[in-house]
Amino acid sequence: xxxxxxxxxxxxxxxxxxxxxxxxxxxxxxxxxxxxxxxxxxxxxxxxxxxxxxxxxxxxxxxxxxxxxxxxxxxxxxxxxxxxxxxxxxxxxxxxxxxxxxxxxxxxxxxxxxxxxxxxxxxxxxxxxxxxxxxxxxxxxxxxxxxxxxxxxxxxxxxxxxxxxxxxxxxxxxxxxxxxxxxxxxxxxxxxxxxxxxxxxxxxxxxxxxxxxxxxxxxxxxxxxxxxxxxxxxxxxxxxxxxxxxxxxxxxxxxxxxxxxxxxxxxxxxxxxxxxxxxxxxxxxxxxxxxxxxxxxxxxxxxxxxxxxxxxxxxxxxxxxxxxxxxxxxxxxxxxxxxxxxxxxxxxxxxxxxxxxxxxxxxxxxxxxxxxxxxxxxxxxxxxxxxxxxxxxxxxxxxxxxxxxxxxxxxxxxxxxxxxxxxxxxxxxxxxxxxxxxxxxxxx
Numbered sequence: 001x002x003x004x005x006x007x008x009x010x011x012x013x014x015x016x017x018x019x020x021x022x023x024x025x026x027x028x029x030x031x032x033x034x035x036x037x038x039x040x041x042x043x044x045x046x047x048x049x050x051x052x053x054x055x056x057x058x059x060x061x062x063x064x065x066x067x068x069x070x071x072x073x074x075x076x077x078x079x080x081x082x083x084x085x086x087x088x089x090x091x092x093x094x095x096x097x098x099x100x101x102x103x104x105x106x107x108x109x110x111x112x113x114x115x116x117x118x119x120x121x122x123x124x125x126x127x128x129x130x131x132x133x134x135x136x137x138x139x140x141x142x143x144x145x146x147x148x149x150x151x152x153x154x155x156x157x158x159x160x161x162x163x164x165x166x167x168x169x170x171x172x173x174x175x176x177x178x179x180x181x182x183x184x185x186x187x188x189x190x191x192x193x194x195x196x197x198x199x200x201x202x203x204x205x206x207x208x209x210x211x212x213x214x215x216x217x218x219x220x221x222x223x224x225x226x227x228x229x230x231x232x233x234x235x236x237x238x239x240x241x242x243x244x245x246x247x248x249x250x251x252x253x254x255x256x257x258x259x260x261x262x263x264x265x266x267x268x269x270x271x272x273x274x275x276x277x278x279x280x281x282x283x284x285x286x287x288x289x290x291x292x293x294x295x296x297x298x299x300x301x302x303x304x305x306x307x308x309x310x311x312x313x314x315x316x317x318x319x320x321x322x323x324x325x326x327x328x329x330x331x332x333x334x335x336x337x338x339x340x341x342x343x344x345x346x347x348x349x350x351x352x353x354x355x356x357x358x359x360x361x362x363x364x365x366x367x368x369x370x371x372x373x374x375x376x377x378x379x380x381x382x383x384x385x386x387x388x389x390x391x392x393x394x395x396x397x398x399x400x401x402x403x404x405x406x407x408x409x410x411x412x413x414x415x416x417x418x419x420x421x422x423x424x425x426x427x428x429x430x431x432x433x434x435x436x437x438x439x440x441x442x443x444x
Contacts (some may be wrong), residue, residue, distance in 0.1 A: 002028070003104035003112075004095045006088055013083030018091055021109055024100050025075040029064065032057075032079075032094055038064045048079060051094040058087045072109055073116030114425060121425030122151050125380065129212055136261040137370070141211050141379065150377050151424050157194050158420040164190055165413040188398070191413075195394045198387055201377045207370060208379040210295060214256060214265035215366055218294035220287055220315070225300045226326035229349045231255065231268040234359070252286050259359075262366040267294070296320050296365055302327040322361060329353060383423050390419035 002022025008015065020028050029037065031051050038044035046062040049055060060081035070076040081087050095101050110124050119127075126145035133139040144150070164187050210216075219227045235255040257264040269287030291297050299321055315321055322345065329348040345361060347354045378384050393416035400409040 002098075002101045003108055004028070004092065004101060005104035005109070006092070007078070007109075008083070011083075012085065016081055016083040016088050018079040018081065018088065018095075019076070019104075019109060020078075020095065020101075021070070021072040021074050021076040021104075021112060022101075023075060024098060025064075025077050028095055028098055028101065029062065029077055031098060032091070033062065038062050040064055040066050040069075043080075048081065048091060049094075050090065051097050057090045057094070058082055058084075068116070071118065072112040073118045074112060120151055122154070122423065123148070124425075129379070134256060135258045135263045137211050138263055141208065141376065144376075145379065153377060154420050154423050155426075157197070158417050158424075158426075160190055160194055161413055161417040161420070165410060165417065168410045168413060191394055191398060195391060195398070198391050198394070202384065202387055202391070204376065204378060205369070206378070206384075208376040209381065209384075210369065211263065211376070212379050214263040215296070215369065216265050216267070216290075216294045217296045217298060217362070218267045218269060218287070218290040219298045219300060220269055220291055221300035225302045226349050227300050228253075228268050230298070230300060230324075230326070231266060233349055233352075233355065234266060252290055259366060260363055262363075262370065264366070291315060294320070295369065296322065296362070298322045298324055300324045300326050303330055322358075322365075324358060386419045386423050390416045393419065 002020060002024035004018060004020040006016060007019040008017040026037075032048050033046045034049070035046070038046070041063065044062050044064075045059065047059050048057045048062075050057055058081045060079055063078045063080070065071070065076040065078075067074045067076065079091060081091065092103070096103070107128070110119070110127055113119050114121060114124050123146055126142045130139065130142035130146065133142055167187055219230055221227055231253065235257060252270075253268040255266050257266055267290050269290050297315060297318070297320060299315060301323070303325060323342040325344050325346045326349055328346040329351045345354065345358050347358055349355065378387065393412045397409050397412035397416065400412065
């Protein structure tokens with residue numbers, strides 16, 4: 001089947017790119033254009049016509065990539081045309097009339113590239129992350145993974161485990177042959193080293209996932225303290241409704257920010273108080289969940305209600321909480337509690353007083369969080385789960401020391417290597433056989 005889709009952004013633009021991939025790509029080019037067939041990988045100016053007619057749709061650049069030397073590994077082409085909705089639709093309608101051609105599913109070009117061995121799973125994911133990146137840090141992380149450095153580490157661990165497995169399999173196949181002491185020591189040293197390195201990677205404070213998804217900041221506090229006003233000020237737009245009526249915010253409102261290149265997801269939550277209103281109570285429960293999952297909580301209060309009760313009282317003592325006293329322009333002399341132990345930041349959103357101090361504090365929190373972002377291996381929860389499973393299988397392997405447990409030990413290694421293979425999208429039992437034949441002279 002041949003697939004096609006608009007690969008550039010939707011809507012009006014200077015140029016739109018329509019991509020085609022599959023065995024009918026040459027047919028599509030022949031039916032939509034006249035004259036000589038374009039040279040491979042040479043930008044060629046072509047008139048693009050409606051199928052089976054001479055009615056001109058547009059004039060644009062055609063690029064022809066014969067497989068397997070293309071992004072997908074199949075025959076592929078790109079039409080670079082004027083960015084008109086009507087032009088794009090006319091070309092797509094013409095392509096759809098050709099037999100065995102259909103609109104591509106989301107991510108299908110990259111999926112085909114993976115299936116044809118042009119890229120691994122990590123690179124496929126990094127392509128998606130690069131397209132979605134909004135900050136410099138997200139771009140840098142995606143580019144680093146695309147370069148293949150992370151894949152090299154995962155593949156090195158995996159090949160090391162397969163080599164250990166080859167030795168264990170050899171012992172199973174030839175039980176009368178004793179493994180040299182040197183090989184036995186190398187097996188344990190190698191597996192322990194890999195296990196130690198994986199543990200170190202897992203102890204990364206989830207920096208990679210935070211960079212990819214955004215540093216989560218939740219704004220919490222009692223009603224009417226100025227939470228929505230703070231969200232609007234930091235996002236520089238009216239993202240949340242601001243009203244003197246308590247309980248205006250019922251749902252969680254999120255905005256994505258770029259603070260000094262750091263990706264931030266800022267959430268405004270419902271005011272936390274005792275309520276009999278069922279909808280408001282659901283909003284409060286959502287606020288509590290946001291606080292639990294946030295990387296940083298900003299608790300906002302005001303001088304005339306400057307006290308903590310219930311959940312907020314336990315939250316303010318957390319290391320991941322900033323206490324902010326808003327409306328400080330109204331006076332802070334008569335506050336009911338001594339807040340010095342919480343190192344509060346006194347601000348006034350309406351007077352724009354001391355907000356630079358708050359923003360500076362947030363920046364410092366971000367910088368401290370991302371100090372260790374140079375050697376990130378895990379950028380998705382999927383990677384973490386596979387590494388955790390790999391670690392479990394390695395620990396099970398190291399607990400099996402007796403010769404009668406070699407069969408089970410081999411299975412532990414096989415499963416551990418498989419988990420690493422799942423990260424990059426490569427796992428094949430035949431590789432174990434290849435390792436045996438390469439490292440051992442079985443037929444001596």
